Amino acid sequence: MVDRQRDHEPIIQNFRKWLRDNSASGTLGQTETVNTQFMPSQRLDTWLKEANNTRNLLRALWPEPDDVPVQPKEIWGKCSKGFATLLLIGKGHFIQHFIKHDSLWDGQMPFNDCPSNFPTTGDDPNFFKKFAECQWQFFPHTFLPDVIDIHLNLTRILPIAHKELLAPGGFADTYKIQLHQAYDLLTTPLDQRRVSMIGLQPSPHDEPPVKLTGN
Numbered sequence: 001m002v003d004r005q006r007d008h009e010p011i012i013q014n015f016r017k018w019l020r021d022n023s024a025s026g027t028l029g030q031t032e033t034v035n036t037q038f039m040p041s042q043r044l045d046t047w048l049k050e051a052n053n054t055r056n057l058l059r060a061l062w063p064e065p066d067d068v069p070v071q072p073k074e075i076w077g078k079c080s081k082g083f084a085t086l087l088l089i090g091k092g093h094f095i096q097h098f099i100k101h102d103s104l105w106d107g108q109m110p111f112n113d114c115p116s117n118f119p120t121t122g123d124d125p126n127f128f129k130k131f132a133e134c135q136w137q138f139f140p141h142t143f144l145p146d147v148i149d150i151h152l153n154l155t156r157i158l159p160i161a162h163k164e165l166l167a168p169g170g171f172a173d174t175y176k177i178q179l180h181q182a183y184d185l186l187t188t189p190l191d192q193r194r195v196s197m198i199g200l201q202p203s204p205h206d207e208p209p210v211k212l213t214g215n
Helices: 010-022 041-049 052-059 072-078 079-088 092-100 125-140
Strands: 025-026 036-038 148-152 160-166 174-181 193-196 207-214
Touching: 025 041, 036 079, 036 207, 041 072, 041 193, 052 072, 052 079, 052 092, 072 092, 079 092, 079 125, 092 207, 125 148, 174 207
Parallel strands: none
Antiparallel strands: 025 036, 025 160, 148 207, 160 174, 174 193, 193 207
């Protein structure tokens, strides 16, 4: 039987507060304003490596040092985002399971469907649903050059820190946006884009495409 996560532990409370206070602004869905937050990958990795934070989180989950089944470096190299998601939904102990299965590592996330190796628990039939809903704050979209038509999951956050309407239209509205630097891989200043949210009917897992058009 897996122990229940002790959310009252100071390091777990500190982690949740740090996450709230240090998340970046983003945009979710068709909206005229910035309306949500996400956690940049580098910012999360830096915090986990600072001041024994990961080790202290593991000790909060397994108070006896000899019982800790995972080393901090295993999490940093494989499952930083998975670990953070598990902690937020009260399932931190399952990091030992995630480490053992490469299909559950950060490189395979985010999950749209439940992986075959995803853990289960008898007292929470909604384990995967909670995980899937929580994971998106760690996986904002990355803007790439020369991508002109892309369909994203409805819950994928766009790393847009600022959004200004330039020209409304019957079929599409044109916005000037400011992207979070870590997720802006447009190659040169000449690659700045105007973003139009196209009002097409989405599929069950897609949001309307983000159309990128050059200035």
